[in-house]
Amino acid sequence: MFLDSARVVVKAGDGGRGVISFRREAHVPRGGPDGGDGGKGGDVVFRVDPELGTLAEFRFAHELAARSGGAGAGRKQTGKAGTDLVVRVPVGTVVVDEATGRTIADLVSPGEELVIARGGAAGKGNARFVSSTRRAPRIAEDGGKGERRAIRLELKLLADVGLTGLPNAGKSTLLAALTSARPKIADYPFTTLVPNLGVARFDDRELVVADIPGLIEGASRGLGLGEEFLRHVERTRLLVHVVDAARPDPLADIATIxxxxxxxxxxxxxRPRIFALNKRDLPEAAAALPALEAALRSTGREPIAISAATRAGVLDLERRIFTLCPPRPAPAATTVSERRIAFAGGAQDFHVVRERDGFRVSGDRVERLAAGIDWESADATAYFHRQLARSGVERKLRALGVREGDTVRIGTRELEWKEAPAQ
Structure with missing residues (x-):
């Protein structure tokens, strides 16, 4: 099944939580902190696979999720990292952010990798919070949340030459004459329902030729089959406009396209275009060709009369195609081992908003820390308030008018604001 567009939700794994743990050891306060970090959440990665030709693997895949990291443990044991989810996509896949409509990436190099959703950061265990004045911290971090976003995938075939024209103009027959492709050919409109590709060879060069379903008037507005597949000739460097010269008004047909x-x-x-006046073996076409060729030449267009069925004139057309279509530039070198990151983090690490009955603080780091604090420990609570001050959260809360006794929500925690005692 040919599938050239898909929508999918990608969810990276959450980071594992760090733990509060103490070892048993003489002369060490509380036995000594030995809580390990959690494991990093797995990423969702798109990898370009040249063996794939469509997006059919996404037909039933509506949500793709990587594994979350495991929790840390005592003895400074780090939690298991979440496994990345590597998803294969065909060459020519365009990745679009569904929320903004922004094109994130155009994946055209075999082996290229794109991290489309990053796994959450690992939470720190209490062994990470030891200092000269904090010998037995009851502080740890939750793991960070993995990224989640809706993605639209569009496949744009990598073809050098595109065959375009009205239905039943003979595009598929011409593709078979130019290449070794064997598309479905029949004497009725819309025989071609999906794009077909073939490789044309001339001397020591090769060109990829794409035959797309026939266009009709209104195709650009979604009528017929053509508009859905026009994106497959966006990358082409040359169009071959196949004209049925046996039709009653070929010039009107050309104007439609x-x-x-x-x-x-x-x-x-x-785009540079060659006008292939097809079916010259038919009497109606033979009679119309002189006037049709003259009309096209008068507008600066150089036509070539062919018969795709008998292959008359096809060799001349092939020569012209290879003359007008320059070699495709070599793609920029890509280091397959390096993964591109689709989304960079925001410049601000937190947000503070005033609500009807209090304040809400959101942000990955501050929420993770709030979730891992032992609120029964005065030392841990004091450390948390110092972090609020250092990060600018406290300053923002004061700017919004926070007062003693107000409710401040941070992640799943609901706290009562208390002013620090005067020194």
């Missing part, structure tokens, strides 16, 4: 390419945009109307 001109209008649809212009309406679709993406530079298709300005």
């Amino acid at each position: 001109d209008a649809e390419l212009a309406a679709y945009g993406h530079g298709l109307a300005e």
